[in-house]
Amino acid sequence: MMYRIPVNDWADFAVMFCRTNFRPFFRWFSGYIEGFVGSLEALLAFIPVLLFIIIIALLAWRFSGRGLALFAIVGSLLILSMGLWEQTMLTVALILTATFISLLIGIPLGILASRSEPAWKILRPILDIMQTMPIFVYLLPALMLFGIGLAPAVIATVVFASPPAIRLTNLGIRQVPQEVMEAALAFGSTPMQILTRVQLPLALPSILAGVNQCIMLSLSMVVISAMIGAGGLGGVVYRAISRVEIGSGFEGGIGVVVIAIILDRITQSLGRGPVGKEQG
Amino acid sequence: MSKIDVKSLYKIFGPEPRKALEKLRAGMGKDDLLQKTGHTVGVSDASFSVAQGEIFVVMGLSGSGKSTLVRCLNRLIEPTAGEVTIDGEVISSLSTEKLRAFRQKKMSMVFQRFALFPHRTILQNVAYGLEIQGMGRQAREEKALDMLATVGLKDWVSVYPDQLSGGMQQRVGLARALAVDPDILLMDEPFSALDPLIRKEMQEELTELQSNMQKTIIFITHDLDEALKLGDRIAIMKDGRIVQLGTPEEILTNPSNGYVANFVTDVDRSRVLKAENVMIRPSALVKITDGPRLALRKMKREEFSSIFVIGEGRTLQGIVTVDRAIEAVEKKEKDLRNIVDEDVPVTSPEVTLLDLFPMAATARVPIAVVDDNRKLLGIIVRVSVLSGLIARGDDLDDVSNSG
Structure with missing residues (x-):
């Protein structure tokens, strides 16, 4: 019989090794993320509901148009009347945190990938793994390391949602026309000046498309996050499924859809037009 | 002393340009080099010097190496071998720091497809060179405005490049290059993308500007008539080599080989001209x-x-x-x-x-x-x-x- 390569033992060992040796670090990190999501949620919950709806409607109107504003009002009132407001705020806080961390990691890595061919060669397969590895495979180890709650949910979401931010930042910068780059160089710009004055502004539509993708993918993780105790709208859906309460499952699902549509349309219109300035 | 001195400049593209260079120097042909070693010759043994205030035209068909040659002067492309000296300073051995300072102050460039910054207004485009030198906002915008007035675009300061016609965009390109007040202007086929009447206008404007500015200009073109019209001296390139260098008169009356002759002795202009x-x-x-x-x-x-x-x-x-x-x-x-x-x-x-x-x-x-x-x-x-x-x-x- 062929020799069996003990991949399973290695993985077990790696997880156990991290668990026994770096436990304080993971706990600290976990507490940090819980704190972050918690205070964001508290902030969102602190705003009076009606004021919150007005703000969302105004944002939708400003960035997208009257249609979305109307949708935002109706959708929010629907969520409110289903009694899911608190859960919705927790989900929004969770998504925003995951997106924020994804961008914090993704944009610098995207910039790095666009400037260095070796970096991009190393990153590419890693991104492929992050996007295709079945989520439950790393969900369980995350659970063991970070403990039940928000932290493993956020980590899993970041793993799943940050690749498009990296890819699209890299792509956007690489798409800056050669002659424009030459012009910037010919005037004696430093690499930093080229990055901030030429590459990033011109890559902005692409980067914003990455932000949009990032948010959408985070949303698709909501229910899975709930399985490891993240709560929120995902929790509503998860509980409903396990008790075979079809009706309340739909309620939670509709809540997710409403958030998705509002966030998607707003972030999409951010990326429209070269840099969001008035151009002909 | 001449302003720009170029001594046996080579540029070879490929994985091992130095080895390829030896073979080229040993007499291997350009086509052989490409087939046997996979190296492309960009510029081969180019030597010339340009005087202060001169318009030096480099002419050749596409692929003749003229764009590569001009980029070797400000090291947008690193030469494989040879020496470029400007005002007595050897450009090819400047440190990154010094090269940057040199590009900021000494020479600027105008591009075939304008290469304006699409996300900046016309004024911000023209002020770019001054901005990265660290000049304050008001001072640089004043200067940029002056420059835009010189090229006749002072009413267009706050629009974006894509709102302008090709001719106007290239005026912006020219203003942007001139705003930093460089000694040397590198112009890489600046008028080739423009339609004939506009091109003619731009040529005349450049001639007029030059009579006031007395910059040293390296002008790339594939158009013989443009070369004859603008050039104080013309270098004709083929396969990366300079095959003839002289005043327009010399090139017209005494083409050095068949290639040049083909350019200039149009057998019957009435068949060619439209x-x-x-x-x-x-x-x-x-x-x-x-x-x-x-x-x-x-x-x-x-x-x-x-x-x-x-x-x-x-x-x-x-x-x-x-x-x-x-x-x-x-x-x-x-x-x-x-x-x-x-x-x-x-x-x-x-x-x-x-x-x-x-x-x-x-x-x-x-x-x-x-x-x-x-x-x-x-x-x-x-x-x-x-x-x-x-x-x-x-x-x-x-x-x-x-x-």
Whole structure:
């Protein structure tokens, strides 16, 4: 019989090794993320509901148009009347945190990938793994390391949602026309000046498309996050499924859809037009 | 002492340019080098020097290495071997820091496709060079504004590049390059992307600007007539080598080999030159709805005996002579509809001079050049048909292109 390569033992060992040796670090990190999501949620919950709806409607109107504003009002009132407001705020806080961390990691890595061919060669397969590895495979180890709650949910979401931010930042910068780059160089710009004055502004539509993708993918993780105790709208859906309460499952699902549509349309219109300035 | 000194400059593209260089120096041909080693020769053994205030034209077909050569001067492309000296300073061995300072102050560049920053306004584009040098906002915008006024665009400061026509965009490109007040201007086929009439205008403007500025200009082109018109001296490149270097006169009268000769001895210019090459922009036109008095006044100002009449969308309606205009004024006509003579000699821009001869010989008025929709593109006066044959580049465009 062929020799069996003990991949399973290695993985077990790696997880156990991290668990026994770096436990304080993971706990600290976990507490940090819980704190972050918690205070964001508290902030969102602190705003009076009606004021919150007005703000969302105004944002939708400003960035997208009257249609979305109307949708935002109706959708929010629907969520409110289903009694899911608190859960919705927790989900929004969770998504925003995951997106924020994804961008914090993704944009610098995207910039790095666009400037260095070796970096991009190393990153590419890693991104492929992050996007295709079945989520439950790393969900369980995350659970063991970070403990039940928000932290493993956020980590899993970041793993799943940050690749498009990296890819699209890299792509956007690489798409800056050669002659424009030459012009910037010919005037004696430093690499930093080229990055901030030429590459990033011109890559902005692409980067914003990455932000949009990032948010959408985070949303698709909501229910899975709930399985490891993240709560929120995902929790509503998860509980409903396990008790075979079809009706309340739909309620939670509709809540997710409403958030998705509002966030998607707003972030999409951010990326429209070269840099969001008035151009002909 | 010369401003720019280039000594046996080489640029070879490929994985091991140094090894390829040895083979090239040992006498291996360009095609062999590409086939056997996978290296492409960009520039091969180029040596020349340029004096302060000179316009030095590098001419060649595409792929001849002229764009690579000019990029070796400011090291947008790193030369494989050879030495570039500017004002006594060896550019090829400057540190990154010093090279940057050098690019900021000493030389700037104008690009074929303009290469403006699409996310910046015209003013911000022109101020870019000053901005990265760390000049304050007000000072740099003042300077940029001055520069834009020089190229005639001071009313366009707050628009974005994609709102301007090609000719205007290249004026911005020129203003951006001049704003940092460089000694040396590198111009990489700056007018090639423009249409013939605009190109001619830009050439004239550059000549005029240069008479005030006295910059040292390296000008790349594939157009012989442009080279002859602008160049104090011309270097002709082929396969990365400079095959001839001399004044326009020397190159015309004494082409050093068959390649150069092919460029300059156009066997029969009348077969090569087209109507669009010799047409000029009419200095005065009237609309069909204009009154006869206006037509008369315009003719008087330009000392014409007739004037072309256009309608909606610049379509050619015909011609009005001075006699008929005077008649119409006496009859108190309101517009030109009754006196316009629709029987005008007309040609299309693609027609060669050879085919224009018969028409030019009999026509008593200028020939109108129109497109398929009868839109008036330009006019040809009889003298320009003839001068097109003898002039060597003084007033012509695009010959080496189409030939």
